[in-house]
Amino acid sequence: MEAKKETFTYTYSAKEQEEIKKIRGKYTPPTKEESSMERLRRLDKSATKGAAIVSLIVGIVSALLLGVGMCCAMLPGWEAYFIPGIVIGIVGIIGVIVAYPIYTRMVKRKRAKLAPEIMRLSDELMK
Secondary structure (H helix, E strand, O other): OOOOOOOOOOOOOHHHHHHHHHHHHHHOOOOOOOOHHHHHHHHHHHHHHHHHHHHHHHHHHHHHHHHHHHHHHHOOOOHHHHHHHHHHHHHHHHHHHHHHHHHHHHHHHHHHHHHHHHHHHHHHHHO
């Protein structure tokens, strides 16, 4: 008599396969090669990343200055700080106003700098 080997196979669903790949990706060393599409995405994201950080810092610091100026100008017993509070508040208002133009100017410069490489990569990918 011949012994029959019984085997059991199981295939995971597509959702489970994707989850397995994500988990496995965390434990495999990163590859040195970068595809053209990945490079295109990375370059596109880098055009706005630095500008967003700078404009957020300017906006937050300016909003805090505006708050300090309001506190100095409005608190009773702080009459000596009324004029400096107004000046500090105006500086804060100006900073909040210029945060977005700083962002747009930085993005425009970075995109102009990255444009040749982006165009080359996108032409390569569209062929």
